[in-house]
Amino acid sequence: MKKISWILFVVFLSISVNFSQSLSDAMEILERIDQNMVYKTAYAEGEMIITIKNRKITKRFSSIARGNEESFIEFLSPARDRGTKILKIEDIVKIYYPSAERILRLSGHMLRQSMMGSDFSFEDMTERSIKLREEYTAELTGEETIKDRLCYQVTLVSKKPKQTYFTRKIWVDKERFLGLKEELYAKSGKLLKVMTVNEIKTYKRRFYPVKITLEDKLRAHSKTEMIITRIDFDVLIPSGTFSERNLLKK
Amino acid sequence: MTMNLFKLAWRNIWRNKRRTFLTLTAIVVGVFAIIFAKSYISGILSGASNTIVRTQIGHLRIAHGEYLRLERVLPKEYLINGTARLEQQISRLKGIDSVIKRIKFNVLLSYGNNTEAAVAMGINPERSDKFLELSKSIVEGEYLKESGLNLIIGKKLAKELQVGVGEELLLITTDINYSTYALPFKIAGIFETGYSTFDRHLLYIPLNKAQEMLDCGDSLHEMLIYLNDPGRSFEVSRKIEVILAVDQPGHDYRVIPWQQNEFIELMPLVDSIYNIILGIVMFIAGLVILNTMLMAVMERYHEIGVIKALGFKNREVFFMVLAEAFYIGIIGSIIGGILGSALSAYVEKVGIDFAAFSQGMIDKIDLPVPFYGRFVYADFSFQILIGAVIFGIVVTLLAVLYPAFKSAQMSPVEAFRTELKV
Numbered sequence: 001m002k003k004i005s006w007i008l009f010v011v012f013l014s015i016s017v018n019f020s021q022s023l024s025d026a027m028e029i030l031e032r033i034d035q036n037m038v039y040k041t042a043y044a045e046g047e048m049i050i051t052i053k054n055r056k057i058t059k060r061f062s063s064i065a066r067g068n069e070e071s072f073i074e075f076l077s078p079a080r081d082r083g084t085k086i087l088k089i090e091d092i093v094k095i096y097y098p099s100a101e102r103i104l105r106l107s108g109h110m111l112r113q114s115m116m117g118s119d120f121s122f123e124d125m126t127e128r129s130i131k132l133r134e135e136y137t138a139e140l141t142g143e144e145t146i147k148d149r150l151c152y153q154v155t156l157v158s159k160k161p162k163q164t165y166f167t168r169k170i171w172v173d174k175e176r177f178l179g180l181k182e183e184l185y186a187k188s189g190k191l192l193k194v195m196t197v198n199e200i201k202t203y204k205r206r207f208y209p210v211k212i213t214l215e216d217k218l219r220a221h222s223k224t225e226m227i228i229t230r231i232d233f234d235v236l237i238p239s240g241t242f243s244e245r246n247l248l249k250k
Numbered sequence: 251m252t253m254n255l256f257k258l259a260w261r262n263i264w265r266n267k268r269r270t271f272l273t274l275t276a277i278v279v280g281v282f283a284i285i286f287a288k289s290y291i292s293g294i295l296s297g298a299s300n301t302i303v304r305t306q307i308g309h310l311r312i313a314h315g316e317y318l319r320l321e322r323v324l325p326k327e328y329l330i331n332g333t334a335r336l337e338q339q340i341s342r343l344k345g346i347d348s349v350i351k352r353i354k355f356n357v358l359l360s361y362g363n364n365t366e367a368a369v370a371m372g373i374n375p376e377r378s379d380k381f382l383e384l385s386k387s388i389v390e391g392e393y394l395k396e397s398g399l400n401l402i403i404g405k406k407l408a409k410e411l412q413v414g415v416g417e418e419l420l421l422i423t424t425d426i427n428y429s430t431y432a433l434p435f436k437i438a439g440i441f442e443t444g445y446s447t448f449d450r451h452l453l454y455i456p457l458n459k460a461q462e463m464l465d466c467g468d469s470l471h472e473m474l475i476y477l478n479d480p481g482r483s484f485e486v487s488r489k490i491e492v493i494l495a496v497d498q499p500g501h502d503y504r505v506i507p508w509q510q511n512e513f514i515e516l517m518p519l520v521d522s523i524y525n526i527i528l529g530i531v532m533f534i535a536g537l538v539i540l541n542t543m544l545m546a547v548m549e550r551y552h553e554i555g556v557i558k559a560l561g562f563k564n565r566e567v568f569f570m571v572l573a574e575a576f577y578i579g580i581i582g583s584i585i586g587g588i589l590g591s592a593l594s595a596y597v598e599k600v601g602i603d604f605a606a607f608s609q610g611m612i613d614k615i616d617l618p619v620p621f622y623g624r625f626v627y628a629d630f631s632f633q634i635l636i637g638a639v640i641f642g643i644v645v646t647l648l649a650v651l652y653p654a655f656k657s658a659q660m661s662p663v664e665a666f667r668t669e670l671k672v
Contacts, residue, residue, distance in 0.1 A: 050428060052428065055428075057427060057428050078427070078429060080425060080427065080429035080430075080431060080465060081429045081430060084430060097420075097422065097430070097431070097432035099431050099432055099433060100420055100422075100432035100433050100434045101434075102420050102432065102434055104360050104365075104420060104422070104432070105363065106365075107363065107365065108365065109365075109367075110358060110365050113358070114424070116428075116429070116430050117424050117428030117429065117430065
């Protein structure tokens with residue numbers, strides 16, 4: 001169920017049927033999360049509730065994903081966003097704008113832009129969990145209780161100086177190996193984004209976060225709540241789903 | 251006797267041509283430098299004010315209070331509504347030349363694999379052009395058309411994207427309801443104004459396409475109002491405030507006369523800084539004139555002694571030296587005035603290619619206002635000429651006061667004792 005919706009890769013939330021063992025090594029915690037993200041395909045529907053100052057805007061979307069590598073998201077509402085599609089294959093992100101009937105491949109600084117006016121950036125979406133273990137050094141920096149759950153606090157520091165989020169603090173549920181909270185920092189130490197998991201549901205034997213809030217701290221009075229309203233695991237995906245042709249299809 | 255004194259003085263200055271030429275040169279150069287420096291400085295200042303009024307603020311600018319407060323980030327959502335009615339009512343006021351409507355927002359531009367962030371400006375091409383004068387700055391292709399998906403883009407921006415006229419550029423933005431919207435535009439033309447603020451960051455699209463992109467109906471970010479008499483801006487602004495209060499009670503719009511623009515308000519300060527530089531130029535010019543005049547009189551002690559021995563009174567010697575300085579001062583100032591005026595007038599017309607002078611340095615300066623353009627034009631006026639000529643004459647006279655007094659006091663015997671110099 002890797003990559004149900006792109007959000008998962010930001011925070012590498014995971015599902016675990018294992019009970020916690022006493023783990024002290026931070027890298028091992030990360031690996032455990034990764035190991036638990038073994039699922040083939042998934043289909044999800046959901047909405048993003050963007051709150052800016054006094055305004056609240058709801059955007060509905062559907063998403064199909066295969067593993068960690070491929071995903072296809074389509075926006076269903078509001079009217080001006082309907083038909084906007086995002087295709088992700090590995091690290092390549094392409095977006096289709098129905099108003100212009102054009103496809104744009106996102107690169108460089110564009111990946112750091114707000115996605116569909118939300119607190120999420122495109123980069124947040126393309127990021128894969130594997131990247132975290134390759135590009136960061138992890139250290140177990142403590143244990144803390146988040147929403148009555150015992151958590152490991154893992155601190156990641158980037159090996160690359162140019163990383164958007166140079167430091168990350170992740171609170172990982174000790175039993176379920178699921179990130180419950182994450183703070184993302186710039187190299188200067190400035191807090192850029194805060195993610196919190198508000199609700200977790202159990203699907204068959206899996207734990208899955210269905211309500212996540214992300215706050216872009218650089219935008220005044222802004223937060224985005226992501227709610228998964230429906231999710232099916234191990235679905236059949238028609239061939240050609242993850243293609244440019246599918247982006248153009250009306 | 252007085253007449254003879256002047257005649258004598260006139261003859262005296264032509265007796266030693268080399269010395270006269272030297273003092274004349276000092277005065278000519280001094281007056282010339284003052285005229286050109288002052289014209290050049292006024293040119294920069296009035297040019298900057300003019301360009302800001304022409305391209306950015308009009309004589310009056312109406313915008314939402316929050317838009318003005320956050321203008322640096324161009325907040326899309328703070329708009330002026332009911333603009334059709336407002337425009338009608340403002341146009342009916344006396345002394346209005348034109349009302350310009352504008353939408354201004356951040357966009358992402360995409361061409362091939364290149365993307366750039368830029369500022370898109372929605373305008374009515376024909377109506378705006380009287381003041382914006384962009385059609386004159388088109389270096390490739392043609393000016394913006396009233397309707398259709400076409401745009402004109404700054405030369406540096408086009409270069410960075412590697413696009414040319416006729417090619418298609420994708421514009422992407424977030425509208426006022428935070429939806430993403432994109433439209434493909436065809437490049438009608440490329441402009442080069444010489445101001446990097448415009449050439450590097452801006453593109454212009456038809457107003458209605460800008461409104462479509464933002465999904466904001468006929469609302470606007472700015473209304474620029476141009477008056478027949480810029481001096482009446484405060485008076486007209488009060489009238490517009492009355493219209494707004496009646497038409498849209500409880501609004502948060504501001505009407506700002508051009509004099510209240512922060513950069514225009516800064517101009518007197520910039521002016522005084524430049525005047526200090528001018529003061530230094532004048533001081534040096536004065537010093538050079540003083541020095542040469544002093545030398546010219548000092549080396550004539552012997553000769554003055556002879557005149558005194560022939561029966562000249564102290565007063566007569568004093569006025570003779572002063573008269574000589576007066577002649578030289580007038581001739582030098584007039585020559586310097588003519589040369590300085592000629593160069594200033596030329597630079598006023600043709601301009602100095604600042605970019606060529608600075609060898610690309612100017613390209614690296616990224617000012618938020620069109621202050622230094624590629625070309626700098628002087629602003630010569632008759633007052634500058636008169637002022638400089640009077641300065642030249644007065645300084646010359648002042649310079650000889652002391653030596654003239656000294657030579658008048660001198661006894662002939664003492665004068666003969668000083669070495670003879672020719």
